[in-house]
Amino acid sequence: MVETIDAPAGSEISRRLDGAYYHDSYRIAIPPSDASALELYLRVARQTPGWVNWLMDLRNRLVGLVGLKNLGALNGASARKPALDYRVGDRVGIFDVRYLTQDEVILGDTDKHLKVEVSVCKTDGALNVSTVVHLHNLLGRLYLVPVAPLHKIIVRSMLRRAGGLNA
Template identity: 60%
Template sequence: MTTAISAVDVPPNSEIASRLAGAYYYDSYETTIKPTSQSALELYLQVVAGTPAWINTMMALRNRVVALFGLKNLGGLGDVDAAKPAAVYRVGDRVGIFTIRYLSEQEVILGDSDKHLRAEVSVCKAQDKVAVTTVVHIHNLLGRVYMLFVAPMHRLIVPASLRNARFL
């Protein structure tokens, strides 16, 4: 069974919606899920646990290339401690390549900043849906150039990650 992944508007009542002002780039993808008592962070952990191999390969390539420009090696999207339960994470904790910036049962916002941009990813759950939203604020020309390459790939990565998620 193939699950539909749709590009949607940013969920209007989400915390991430309040972070759109001045964004250089944002997108949001949504899919239907079975009703669940899992938190938004638990859903995020399931998404990254099922990261397709080609995405990890692309992240490794990204890390090698950006090192030439003095940017951070983020590691892989799925580089998360699988033994650590979601319930022990708090705002400020690192979860793989991101740091938790906002945390509630319904939404988690994770992000990272560098000299070229600030990126935040939200997983926001509703009764039978989950939306993954990305918001990027750039700081300089390097950020603009970086996004020329990343934005097209990002439009492939998020839907592929959702398709591969273990909660579907």
């Protein structure tokens, strides 16, 4: 079961909440695992449902009309590159690695309308996903009107998949 929570206490993402226009956090129980937070993210992202990729494709086509980035697909990370080979600054699918430890990875992207950061954080028996969005202008605010509700559905769906992983 996916639970709505506060950003995990002591996490790096919790330090990035100041001034955020939007943020959310969710948690799901997972079996004990030695896998890193990035490994778990990659496992889930590589199993992205087709409907999510369809929404990302639609998003990319629509935002291109107003000059925003085409991010590609959520499952766009190379299946050949192991999690251990990623470093801060590397691209992982639609995101750049912004922060990386065994228990937390922050992935993000910045465009002219906003900065988004997504944390995947392992805590005792749980996987937590927190999103923090800082807006740059009115376009960012307008962008979030349709995106924020869809984001919540997508994150919950992806976390349900993570709960079924053999972590």
